[in-house]
Amino acid sequence: MDLQFTVNQDLCIQCGACAEDCPLRVIEMESGYPVLNPSRIRLCIRCQHCLAVCPTGALSIFGFKPENSLPLPESLPSVQQLTALIKGRRSTRRFLAEPLDPDLIRQMIVTVANGPTGKNNRQCLFTVIEDPASMAVFRHEIMEGLRRAVAEKRLSEGLSYFRHVVSAWDKGRDIIFRNAPHLLIVTVPPTITTPDADIIIAMSYFELLAATMGIGTLWNAMIRWAISTINVDLYQRLNIPEDHIKSYALLFGRPDVEYHRTVQRDEAMINLVSLA
Numbered sequence: 001m002d003l004q005f006t007v008n009q010d011l012c013i014q015c016g017a018c019a020e021d022c023p024l025r026v027i028e029m030e031s032g033y034p035v036l037n038p039s040r041i042r043l044c045i046r047c048q049h050c051l052a053v054c055p056t057g058a059l060s061i062f063g064f065k066p067e068n069s070l071p072l073p074e075s076l077p078s079v080q081q082l083t084a085l086i087k088g089r090r091s092t093r094r095f096l097a098e099p100l101d102p103d104l105i106r107q108m109i110v111t112v113a114n115g116p117t118g119k120n121n122r123q124c125l126f127t128v129i130e131d132p133a134s135m136a137v138f139r140h141e142i143m144e145g146l147r148r149a150v151a152e153k154r155l156s157e158g159l160s161y162f163r164h165v166v167s168a169w170d171k172g173r174d175i176i177f178r179n180a181p182h183l184l185i186v187t188v189p190p191t192i193t194t195p196d197a198d199i200i201i202a203m204s205y206f207e208l209l210a211a212t213m214g215i216g217t218l219w220n221a222m223i224r225w226a227i228s229t230i231n232v233d234l235y236q237r238l239n240i241p242e243d244h245i246k247s248y249a250l251l252f253g254r255p256d257v258e259y260h261r262t263v264q265r266d267e268a269m270i271n272l273v274s275l276a
């Protein structure tokens with residue numbers, strides 16, 4: 001495996017930070033400079049910590065040059081900004097019909113794909129409904145499937161709520177989709193060791209990034225339950241591989257609502273432990 005690992009000896013200050021931070025000890029110091037340990041190269045999880053930790057930008061790996069990374073810490077948001085983002089993000093249940101620029105959606109996903117995944121597997125598949133016509137078809141298929149399930153009395157007790165969803169739909173109220181123009185579903189192959197976390201982290205990052213861009217999101221359990229209830233392989237229609245692990249959906253688009261302040265939640269439940 002060629003990791004394209006190069007060290008600019010003019011810039012390297014021989015601090016050893018890259019070797020120290022390598023989680024699988026693939027890098028070691030030799031004659032003062034970092035080198036790859038040939039017997040451990042196959043263990044590399046491609047995390048790029050070596051590139052990120054080098055204080056002088058002397059190290060390149062996988063062909064990635066340090067000058068193409070964002071500089072830290074000056075690029076990070078302030079504590080106040082991130083606190084406001086976490087407290088100020090809201091579930092959007094009123095969307096404008098206008099679709100987002102497809103390039104913008106792609107850029108968002110490229111950013112979000114930087115989130116952590118178990119063993120740095122990075123196998124999340126981001127399935128997006130981009131055009132409103134497809135969204136309309138998807139919405140229609142779910143609603144008609146639910147209508148059939150209601151008529152044929154196939155709803156389990158826990159999902160009898162869908163009866164109201166269908167009757168609201170007939171009166172022009174879209175309780176599941178809230179007229180959102182787009183949908184994101186993140187899935188991972190079954191071979192992944194941390195599927196649930198990888199999916200939820202990717203979705204959470206998407207939600208937060210969207211909030212900074214004035215884009216509203218709505219986590220959606222109802223779509224997941226609806227698909228399992230109506231028993232039609234809508235995932236297949238979305239080109240999601242059959243064996244992929246599925247989770248919740250995220251609706252998104254420009255909000256037709258503006259929030260002017262954060263909400264004020266109850267105190268967090270904290271279990272501070274002292275065993276000494």
Ligand SMILES: Cc1cc2nc3c(=O)[nH]c(=O)nc-3n(C[C@H](O)[C@H](O)[C@H](O)COP(=O)(O)O)c2cc1C
Pocket residue numbers: 089090091092093218219220221222223248
């Ligand atoms: C996993 C998950 C699934 C959710 N599913 C739905 C849903 O199907 N429909 C809906 O309107 N809201 C859904 N929500 C949104 C929650 O109701 C919402 O986060 C909560 O009421 C707090 O409001 P806030 O997000 O504005 O802080 C879901 C949230 C999560 C985390």
